[in-house]
Amino acid sequence: MAFKHVLKLLAAAVVMVACAGGASADDKVVKIGAVFPMTGGAASAGIHAKFALEVALDIVNNAHPELGDFPLAKNAGLAGLGGAKVEVSFADNQGSPATGQNQALRLITEEKVVALTGAYQSGITLTTSAIAEKYGIPYLNGESVAANLTERGFKWFFRVTPIASDFAKIYSEFLADMKATGAKTDSIALVHDNTEYGTSVAGTITQAFKDKGLNVALDVSYAVNATDVQSQVLQLKEKKPDVVIMISYTSDAILYAKTMEALDYKPPMLLADDAGYSDPSFIKAVGKSSQGVFNRSSWSVGAPGSTTAIIADLYKKKSGDEMDDTAARQMQGFFVLCEAIDRAGSTDPAKIQAALQKTDLKPNQLMMGYKGVKFDDKGQNVLASGVIIQLQDGENYVAVWPKANAEKAPVMPYKGWY
Amino acid sequence: MSFVLVQVIAGGLLLGAVYALFSSGLTLVWGMMNIVNFAHGDFVMLGMYVAFMVFTLFGAGPLVGAPLATIILATLGVVVYFGLIRSIMKGPMLAQILGTFGLALLLRYSVFWWFGANFLSLPQNIVGGTYAVLGLRIEASRLLAGVVALLVTLGLHLLLTRTSLGSKMLAVAEDATAAQLMGIRPDTMQAIAWAIAAGATGLAGALIATFFYIVPTVGETLGIVAFVTVSLGGFGSVPGALVAGLLIGVIESLSAYLIGAVYKDIVVYALFLSFLWFRPQGLMGKS
Numbered sequence: 001m002a003f004k005h006v007l008k009l010l011a012a013a014v015v016m017v018a019c020a021g022g023a024s025a026d027d028k029v030v031k032i033g034a035v036f037p038m039t040g041g042a043a044s045a046g047i048h049a050k051f052a053l054e055v056a057l058d059i060v061n062n063a064h065p066e067l068g069d070f071p072l073a074k075n076a077g078l079a080g081l082g083g084a085k086v087e088v089s090f091a092d093n094q095g096s097p098a099t100g101q102n103q104a105l106r107l108i109t110e111e112k113v114v115a116l117t118g119a120y121q122s123g124i125t126l127t128t129s130a131i132a133e134k135y136g137i138p139y140l141n142g143e144s145v146a147a148n149l150t151e152r153g154f155k156w157f158f159r160v161t162p163i164a165s166d167f168a169k170i171y172s173e174f175l176a177d178m179k180a181t182g183a184k185t186d187s188i189a190l191v192h193d194n195t196e197y198g199t200s201v202a203g204t205i206t207q208a209f210k211d212k213g214l215n216v217a218l219d220v221s222y223a224v225n226a227t228d229v230q231s232q233v234l235q236l237k238e239k240k241p242d243v244v245i246m247i248s249y250t251s252d253a254i255l256y257a258k259t260m261e262a263l264d265y266k267p268p269m270l271l272a273d274d275a276g277y278s279d280p281s282f283i284k285a286v287g288k289s290s291q292g293v294f295n296r297s298s299w300s301v302g303a304p305g306s307t308t309a310i311i312a313d314l315y316k317k318k319s320g321d322e323m324d325d326t327a328a329r330q331m332q333g334f335f336v337l338c339e340a341i342d343r344a345g346s347t348d349p350a351k352i353q354a355a356l357q358k359t360d361l362k363p364n365q366l367m368m369g370y371k372g373v374k375f376d377d378k379g380q381n382v383l384a385s386g387v388i389i390q391l392q393d394g395e396n397y398v399a400v401w402p403k404a405n406a407e408k409a410p411v412m413p414y415k416g417w418y
Numbered sequence: 419m420s421f422v423l424v425q426v427i428a429g430g431l432l433l434g435a436v437y438a439l440f441s442s443g444l445t446l447v448w449g450m451m452n453i454v455n456f457a458h459g460d461f462v463m464l465g466m467y468v469a470f471m472v473f474t475l476f477g478a479g480p481l482v483g484a485p486l487a488t489i490i491l492a493t494l495g496v497v498v499y500f501g502l503i504r505s506i507m508k509g510p511m512l513a514q515i516l517g518t519f520g521l522a523l524l525l526r527y528s529v530f531w532w533f534g535a536n537f538l539s540l541p542q543n544i545v546g547g548t549y550a551v552l553g554l555r556i557e558a559s560r561l562l563a564g565v566v567a568l569l570v571t572l573g574l575h576l577l578l579t580r581t582s583l584g585s586k587m588l589a590v591a592e593d594a595t596a597a598q599l600m601g602i603r604p605d606t607m608q609a610i611a612w613a614i615a616a617g618a619t620g621l622a623g624a625l626i627a628t629f630f631y632i633v634p635t636v637g638e639t640l641g642i643v644a645f646v647t648v649s650l651g652g653f654g655s656v657p658g659a660l661v662a663g664l665l666i667g668v669i670e671s672l673s674a675y676l677i678g679a680v681y682k683d684i685v686v687y688a689l690f691l692s693f694l695w696f697r698p699q700g701l702m703g704k705s
Contacts, residue, residue: 039527041635043535194680222679225639230429231674231682238422250537251639254631261542262557262629263425285539285631417542 028077028084030347032337033091033107035118035128040095041225041251044281045120045326049143051319052331053088053117058314060338061085070307071339071365080342089113093124100124104131114347115140115337117330121249122146123196129157138340138352142333143326145274146200150380156349158356158375160333162384164201167296168208171271174294174388174401175214175243183269183412184242187217191232191256192247193224201247201273217241226252229259237265244269250276257286261417268413270294278397280321288394292415298368298386299328300399308367322396332368336361369405421553426675427668428554434667435564436626438660440640441647442570443619449654450591450611453503453514457522459641461616465491465623466632467529470538479544480562484624491620492613499612504605522637529634538632545628559628566625570618571660577614578656587611591654650690652703661701666690 034053037046060072067073077083089111093100100119107113108131115138119128125144132139133154141149141159145167150159175185190205192198206216218239220232233256236244244267248256253276260266271294276282278295302308312323336359344355361373372383388401392411400410444458468490469483476482498521506517545559578584587607589597594604647666651658666686673685
């Protein structure tokens with residue numbers, strides 16, 4: 001009898017120790033959910049996002065003294081939480097807003113993540129962040145640009161990237177400068193897909209251009225993941241706009257580049273709104289057919305040995321590809337989230353939300369060329385900014401505008417293929 | 419204006435020929451075995467990757483890639499028939515749907531795992547650039563695909579109507595038990611049908627790769643068109659798929675040009691549904 005008693009006590013003690021051990025281990029891990037397109041037409045972007053977050057995790061969780069004063073780099077883990085490690089649960093949105101929503105729900109209710117990030121496509125960020133809002137979980141978005149995302153009165157949604165209206169302004173100023181140097185900008189065509197991203201960015205640009213007296217003469221809207229774009233290219237060829245602005249994901253961007261070459265169509269100026277045109281696989285596939293395309297970016301590798309160059313190097317080692325603007329914006333967003341959690345010193349969602357609201361990062365604490373990170377009460381970073389880049393040699397983008405940030409002068413007209 | 423319209427129609431015809439080309443394999447399997455192959459789009463995708471591998475490893479174009487893709491996919495067709503189709507044919511319709519759908523995912527994610535999610539592409543001029551005929555711009559790669567589409571359709575049609583192998587295959591399609599009593603092995607005939615269908619699909623993929631991007635999910639994008647083409651042409655009718663493909667290609671191009679690209683699918687599917695309302699068996703299908 002007595003022996004059995006002792007055994008029971010021992011067993012209870014073992015269970016208690018195990019539980020306690022488990023609890024303390026849990027305390028040392030901060031779990032963040034990330035929803036990205038790991039499969040489907042935009043999988044290439046999602047997989048690069050995963051690489052970017054994994055590099056960020058390496059920087060946060062391990063000591064990287066070579067990165068100097070870069071937030072969270074110096075010591076291992078989050079100092080504000082006693083060196084807790086950050087862990088990311090990745091989920092696949094399959095390119096579908098409904099799937100994204102289900103995955104966000106699963107991450108919050110089953111994986112018990114303390115914050116969410118993602119989801120690349122604006123249309124999916126729309127649905128996933130609605131779930132986070134409902135459950136009171138902070139949602140940090142680094143890359144979706146549809147303007148309406150921060151116009152919903154959400155309290156848990158924070159966005160670091162510059163958005164469509166910022167870029168519409170940059171484009172109009174850039175076009176005005178190009179006009180001053182002799183380029184024609186009298187008629188402008190917008191080519192965009194019918195997703196949340198495509199329609200909202202096109203709408204914002206149209207409105208902003210109208211206010212500046214720029215003429216959007218042609219609006220070519222097409223269904224995403226097109227099997228054929230010959231008719232659209234012929235339409236452009238016939239109308240001869242001075243400037244063509246492309247708002248497309250990778251698959252369509254490649255198809256347009258190929259079709260333009262096949263039908264021998266070169267607009268005098270081709271300006272792309274990031275997305276597909278920043279995808280490294282776009283440059284590998286059709287970069288040589290798209291020489292001289294302008295694009296927007298907030299990322300620049302910088303001088304050898306600089307913080308950005310070291311990060312770019314880590315990313316290249318992990319992914320095998322050059323860092324692109326989209327992956328870099330996602331990574332920056334993730335750093336902003338981790339910095340807020342570190343400052344909150346807690347995994348309580350409300351405390352993280354409060355810390356995010358008080359975020360005030362200076363340019364030297366960022367890897368992106370933003371003027372800082374500071375959120376307004378809609379959750380939008382008011383210090384986000386960007387530059388115009390150009391794919392002059394068909395292999396690497398260089399900053400060309402504004403002059404203060406330019407590595408090279410813009411080259412006109414659009415060269416396309418040889 | 420009218421000249422651009424001619425270019426639009428020419429583009430639509432070439433596009434349609436390609437639709438026909440990658441639909442012929444699907445219609446053959448459908449006609450032979452009443453099986454809807456949901457992995458069809460992914461067979462096209464495999465054909466594209468074969469062409470890509472041939473180019474990266476040997477620097478060779480579709481002259482090598484296309485025959486190789488045909489042989490590899492034909493072999494895969496036989497393996498799939500004996501490994502999967504033969505057993506699921508005995509099951510309910512649902513097993514067939516899930517079986518081929520599972521195969522589609524297996525193929526797609528194997529390629530994902532091996533090649534990654536990056537978009538790949540063959541050089542633009544791999545077939546020989548673009549011809550300007552009377553001011554019309556005709557891409558050599560699309561023209562080649564179009565010509566091969568016509569040849570494949572003609573070849574399959576002749577095979578089914580003029581050869582004893584074709585008669586045997588049709589006999590098995592009509593009544594497998596009766597055919598067996600006549601000394602025809604249904605298994606052999608159906609395996610041959612799968613080899614031909616998958617081979618034609620691989621050929622289509624290798625040719626499409628010369629002007630389209632290559633990515634593991636490309637089968638999703640192209641697969642739907644194949645299903646519409648086959649149902650419009652008539653289940654199991656090879657010439658029907660050709661006519662339907664050309665029709666869809668031209669309607670798509672014209673509506674994209676005249677009404678707007680975002681509406682072209684609405685036009686195509688509205689016409690498709692209203693046509694099926696009057697003629698559910700499709701253009702050339704048997705009622």
